[in-house]
Amino acid sequence: MGERDAIADPWGRRTPYGRGGSWPRRVDCRLNDGLTEADVDRWVQSASILHSNGDALDIAVRDNGIVGVRGRADDRVNRGRLGPKDLFGWQANASADRLTRPLVRIDDRLVETDWDTAMDRVVARSRSLLDEHGPSAIGFYTSGQLFLEEYYTLGAIAHGAIGTNHVDGNTRLCTATAAEALKESFGCDGQPGSYTDIDHADVVALFGHNVAETQTVLWERILDRLAGEHPPKLLCVDPRPTVVARHADVHLAPLPGTNLAVMNALLHEVIRNDWTDRRYIDEHTVGFDDLRALVENHSPERVAAQCGIEADELRRAARLLGNATALVSTVLQGFYQANQATAAAVQVNNLHLIRGMLGRPGCGVLQMNGQPTAQNTRECGADGDLAGFRNWANDEHVGELAALWNLDVERIPHFAPPTHAMQMFRYAEQGTLRMLWVSATNPAVSLPELHRIRDILGQSRLFLVVQDIFRTETAEFADVVLPAATWGEKQGTFTNVDRTVHLSDKAVDPPGQARPDLDIFLDYARRMDFRDRDGAPFPPWHDAESAFEAWKRCSAGRPCDYTGMTYDRLRGGSGIQWPCTADHPDGTERLYVDGDFASAPDRCETYGKDLVTGAPMEPDEYRALNPAGKAMIKAAEYVAPHEQPSVEFPLALITGRTLYHLHTRTKTGRVRQLTAAAPEVWVEVSQADAHVLRLVEGDRVRVTSPRGSLTAKARITDIRPGVVFVPFHYGYWDSGPGDEGHERAANELTVTDWDPASKQPIFKTAAARLTRLGSSDGPSAAPTTTASAPVTPGALPTVGGPDATVRETVPAETSSGRDGERGQHQ
Numbered sequence: 001m002g003e004r005d006a007i008a009d010p011w012g013r014r015t016p017y018g019r020g021g022s023w024p025r026r027v028d029c030r031l032n033d034g035l036t037e038a039d040v041d042r043w044v045q046s047a048s049i050l051h052s053n054g055d056a057l058d059i060a061v062r063d064n065g066i067v068g069v070r071g072r073a074d075d076r077v078n079r080g081r082l083g084p085k086d087l088f089g090w091q092a093n094a095s096a097d098r099l100t101r102p103l104v105r106i107d108d109r110l111v112e113t114d115w116d117t118a119m120d121r122v123v124a125r126s127r128s129l130l131d132e133h134g135p136s137a138i139g140f141y142t143s144g145q146l147f148l149e150e151y152y153t154l155g156a157i158a159h160g161a162i163g164t165n166h167v168d169g170n171t172r173l174c175t176a177t178a179a180e181a182l183k184e185s186f187g188c189d190g191q192p193g194s195y196t197d198i199d200h201a202d203v204v205a206l207f208g209h210n211v212a213e214t215q216t217v218l219w220e221r222i223l224d225r226l227a228g229e230h231p232p233k234l235l236c237v238d239p240r241p242t243v244v245a246r247h248a249d250v251h252l253a254p255l256p257g258t259n260l261a262v263m264n265a266l267l268h269e270v271i272r273n274d275w276t277d278r279r280y281i282d283e284h285t286v287g288f289d290d291l292r293a294l295v296e297n298h299s300p301e302r303v304a305a306q307c308g309i310e311a312d313e314l315r316r317a318a319r320l321l322g323n324a325t326a327l328v329s330t331v332l333q334g335f336y337q338a339n340q341a342t343a344a345a346v347q348v349n350n351l352h353l354i355r356g357m358l359g360r361p362g363c364g365v366l367q368m369n370g371q372p373t374a375q376n377t378r379e380c381g382a383d384g385d386l387a388g389f390r391n392w393a394n395d396e397h398v399g400e401l402a403a404l405w406n407l408d409v410e411r412i413p414h415f416a417p418p419t420h421a422m423q424m425f426r427y428a429e430q431g432t433l434r435m436l437w438v439s440a441t442n443p444a445v446s447l448p449e450l451h452r453i454r455d456i457l458g459q460s461r462l463f464l465v466v467q468d469i470f471r472t473e474t475a476e477f478a479d480v481v482l483p484a485a486t487w488g489e490k491q492g493t494f495t496n497v498d499r500t501v502h503l504s505d506k507a508v509d510p511p512g513q514a515r516p517d518l519d520i521f522l523d524y525a526r527r528m529d530f531r532d533r534d535g536a537p538f539p540p541w542h543d544a545e546s547a548f549e550a551w552k553r554c555s556a557g558r559p560c561d562y563t564g565m566t567y568d569r570l571r572g573g574s575g576i577q578w579p580c581t582a583d584h585p586d587g588t589e590r591l592y593v594d595g596d597f598a599s600a601p602d603r604c605e606t607y608g609k610d611l612v613t614g615a616p617m618e619p620d621e622y623r624a625l626n627p628a629g630k631a632m633i634k635a636a637e638y639v640a641p642h643e644q645p646s647v648e649f650p651l652a653l654i655t656g657r658t659l660y661h662l663h664t665r666t667k668t669g670r671v672r673q674l675t676a677a678a679p680e681v682w683v684e685v686s687q688a689d690a691h692v693l694r695l696v697e698g699d700r701v702r703v704t705s706p707r708g709s710l711t712a713k714a715r716i717t718d719i720r721p722g723v724v725f726v727p728f729h730y731g732y733w734d735s736g737p738g739d740e741g742h743e744r745a746a747n748e749l750t751v752t753d754w755d756p757a758s759k760q761p762i763f764k765t766a767a768a769r770l771t772r773l774g775s776s777d778g779p780s781a782a783p784t785t786t787a788s789a790p791v792t793p794g795a796l797p798t799v800g801g802p803d804a805t806v807r808e809t810v811p812a813e814t815s816s817g818r819d820g821e822r823g824q825h826q
């Protein structure tokens, strides 16, 4: 047993293990000051809602309040460990400024009201729009942070009851490219790999993924392998000196937006050196010859100048990948939010396919998710796709859904691809979309080019409903604000990156009149009096568990089959990986074992797209390309980013995250330990650029792009010269509205542009310039423990002090219990 300052030491004590071993347990626990476990009235099972890793935990309840959390030792995902956001983030639930009553706009002010008044307004507007303009006047923009049951309900209401095609999640900003890359290569969404692959890998490659900060517990698993016998080699592809990069055997720091060029050179080398698995390629894939032909003239020498990486470095990286006997790759926002997102992410799949590194221990691709429940947004159709990974262009799939919902098939829109979020905002701008219902997302801070988003949200002709737990920047534009209950206050399930499903039980009551999102959606359906073909209320379910049971029927026979799970089976030991059926009641570790893909023309989720233009393929084209349901190797030519550094804007601007905050900080910004660790915005600048601009650490600078500007303190780091980084967490709710000169949100700078295939906005490729405004009162307060670590002395080290103490316990291993086994009930 020991204690650590979880702010100063986010990753905790090492528990080394060797290749093929099982990851030892370490239980992290944080309770309010002065409390011990004996003071806890009850422990309520849940998992972290502040990232995609799925860290299982129990919520400590005392006097009907949450007083702490403890990691679940038997869970396959975290084996008891928790990260800083998990350990401290729950405190935001009890903030005094939670929304506790609905608000409606009267005389241009938001005033408190009761639920009937608020919902009547929403219903009245919905009815009049449906009568006068039809379903396409209404759009829903949801989240990756609600629960499975809530997405399934929202998708059923939007697609089935209303019949609008305008449904998407903020998952469009987050993991649309993960989904698209999986669909393009394997015919269907769903992670092939498993976290246990880390236990067996001899090479781990991280493509645009700062796992040390964004999934701290997964990083601990890698650190523990690095500390044990036969450690894996590490490849990091990231322009910043992240903690991952510092541990890497090979670190490639490409110019932003050149990932596809890098990948094509790596594939060139793998193929030229014959590091391929011909048998796997022949038996399980189509398209290899196209790839070989395309990458043939992408030698490292040729690509070096494009991506700003020396040819020898590219060759070293290729050798690492080419000689791996068990390769795990992860891909995240450095690829997904950059130029040619899907095309680049697909090349990582190609690497695994041509090396035959899929479907066995230690061989897996994790096209990562970011948000805790993004997988469910996608599975349940709240991202615009049809529920159960059904193919909107396949009439049989749409027919199945109509039968399941007992609705006429014509009611479910399937005549055009689902409207993606960026297009929905365009329709609102143009005035054809007249009602937008935003749940659990804060677009006034998180969408690109914020002055445009503010203009769109602020139009009087747009009826804006915002369902949140706080009065966010977005809520300020709303016509109706609905106060939601959140994690810990409601029940439901969610699924992490490696398909592990966790149940989150209700621990405490929500504040005031706040209600679970599920109840709000169902209340809307009842007030709208939606009916099925037989006149029965639709959706027919009434609470979380009945929604889950309905979802199980929807998932039956599809790749994301949940039929073997129940709420009860999810209680006790470990989360369970889908597919989980009567035949596989304990879930499924890896997909696509023996090259068994879900890509047959009748089964696939999509017929695919052209990676460079995004043009959809016709069903006949797909059948001709892939009649036997193999994996598809798709090649793509590199095209330079649209916006490149210029004389006026000489720097490449990237944006992203720090370890201590989540997104627009509505939760983490209300937690003292996390706020103290990263109190204000900064901009990371290289020493070389700082020299040219005569900047010293902590100077105040203006960052300007063609769209806007912000001011921040400079943090001088080892970032790649020519590149600057701004964290996107800092909006305005705690700073007053950003008037000229006081702006600080990264998205003032970003561009309205998206990947042609996944439609994911490009937050990581833009041009900017820096202007020195003057010196300040000292160094930037950016964290020193992370990618923002300073290279010049003077910055105060990031520590949490006694207020951030966490207990860690490493129990003696009682059994050799393999990961993935269902543990004992606690």
Ligand SMILES: Nc1nc2c(c(=O)[nH]1)N[C@H]1C(S)=C(S)[C@@H](COP(=O)(O)OP(=O)(O)OC[C@H]3O[C@@H](n4cnc5c(=O)[nH]c(N)nc54)[C@H](O)[C@@H]3O)O[C@H]1N2
Pocket: 050, 051, 052, 085, 174, 175, 207, 208, 209, 210, 211, 213, 214, 215, 237, 238, 239, 240, 242, 254, 255, 256, 257, 258, 259, 332, 333, 334, 335, 338, 339, 369, 370, 371, 372, 654, 655, 656, 657, 658, 659, 660, 661, 662, 663, 764, 787
């Ligand atoms: N602490 C914390 N954890 C989180 C979140 C959070 O807000 N805070 N959010 C969660 C969510 S929703 C998500 S989506 C994930 C995101 O997790 P990550 O993708 O790991 O995080 P980011 O910081 O957005 O981007 C990762 C890296 O991409 C690099 N990068 C930028 N441009 C390029 C490029 O052109 N090429 C390459 N190769 N790399 C580039 C950046 O330097 C950055 O280090 O994190 C999840 N976890």
Ligand SMILES: Nc1nc2c(c(=O)[nH]1)N[C@H]1C(S)=C(S)[C@@H](COP(=O)(O)OP(=O)(O)OC[C@H]3O[C@@H](n4cnc5c(=O)[nH]c(N)nc54)[C@H](O)[C@@H]3O)O[C@H]1N2
Pocket: 143, 144, 145, 146, 170, 171, 173, 174, 175, 333, 337, 370, 371, 439, 440, 441, 442, 443, 445, 446, 447, 467, 468, 469, 470, 472, 484, 485, 486, 487, 517, 655, 656, 657, 662, 663, 664, 665, 666, 667, 728, 746, 747, 750, 763
């Ligand atoms: N420049 C730049 N922009 C980015 C990114 C980037 O890297 N750079 N990353 C993008 C990515 S990957 C993501 S995921 C998005 C995230 O962007 P957002 O989704 O806008 O970020 P959050 O702050 O997580 O917003 C979630 C909202 O839901 C509310 N909420 C929390 N729990 C509940 C609940 O149970 N019910 C309800 N109704 N509301 C709840 C919170 O208070 C908060 O207002 O940002 C994107 N924007």
Ligand SMILES: [Mo]
Pocket: 173, 174, 175, 370, 371
């Ligand atoms: Mo995300």
